[in-house]
Amino acid sequence: MASFLSSLISLFWSFFKIGAFSFGGGYAMIPLIEREIIERHGWLTMAQFIDIIAISQATPGPVAVNSATFVGYRVAGVTGGVVATLGVVTPSVLVILLLAWLFFRYRSLAVVQDLLAGIRPILVALIIVSAISVFRESVTGATTLAIALGALAVLTWTKIDPVLVLLGGALAGLVIHFL
């Protein structure tokens, strides 16, 4: 019971941190989740995490929230899922309250804008780093490299829905496996 409670607390706290720093939504906080969830707590493997990213694309909801629910459920069942999700959502709600309040006082605060202008480019760095981590885990040979390049070409030069691109990858995986 005590260990259940303590794992709920560390779930909440880890995802609170992730929620507080997941600027720009989506891929930018993959390195952060990787550090907290995979390296520090060992709650997931990198491969499982990439699977969650794939699932997140095909189900409603942002990656951070989906990972929270998934990891929480794995570690401590449905209660864990709910607690981790609360953890990831709470900081942004608090920040929004604060910003909404500030917003109506000072419509544009120079310092806040400078801060945000500084943070924006770092999002790209974070996404590049997550691409590197995911590459190491997902591209294991010639066939997976071909899938990656094909998917990238489709995403870059066509307007095909990313969900379809993922389905294509899944199909390619099946075909290659059973050939």
Place this chain on the structure above:
Amino acid sequence: MQFKRLLELFLIFFKIGAFTFGGGYAMIPLIRREISERREWLSPGDFADVLAIVQSAPGAIAVNTAAFVGWRLGGFPGLVLAVLGATLPSLLTILIVAAVFLTFQQNEFVNAVFAGLRPAVFALIVSAVFTVGRDVLGRRAPAGEANGPAAGEANRSTAARESSRADRRFGVAEIVIGVLLLTLVRLHPILVILLAGAAGIVRGRVIAARGLRARTRSPAGPIGTTHEE
């Protein structure tokens, strides 16, 4: 009456949450339609401001918008219900998926599917590098766009073009340094984000100090100040 509005808030954000596939910018049109076209809860101008705020805050856009709109329309109970509404669809879906996934994890069939999915996820992330990179480096927006006409006008002036080139250099430098700090030095991502924010503030201060001198000569306004003044 109050109860009815709270229920409506919950239901609308439940719907938005249920259709936010892949997260992010794709569902902004959906939110706009529900909030400022179907119901006149926010004027289009207010909606743009709300977007600027929810994008600057950490967290998912759908959840943040729910928090903001819920708070404006229904106070704290409104906020709680709207956020619950936005979060519940993904919570329920993932709980089901997690239960199923953990059962079938060792399945050969499922493994083959995920072996193909993973490289596709890699491709998605690389393509996000391109799109976000273009957004961040291409122009001073999203801030410029979201900040309304004042910032838009500033972007058109020569001084602003000059400054956007400087912004781009700053951005590229920050990206390169950021990647190195994250991979070679292995700094914690939170620390890197905080450093980037501090760099932005210092840079803003320097530009403002320089701009104060430039303003006396040029009516176009200080270099690099997209802040409304």
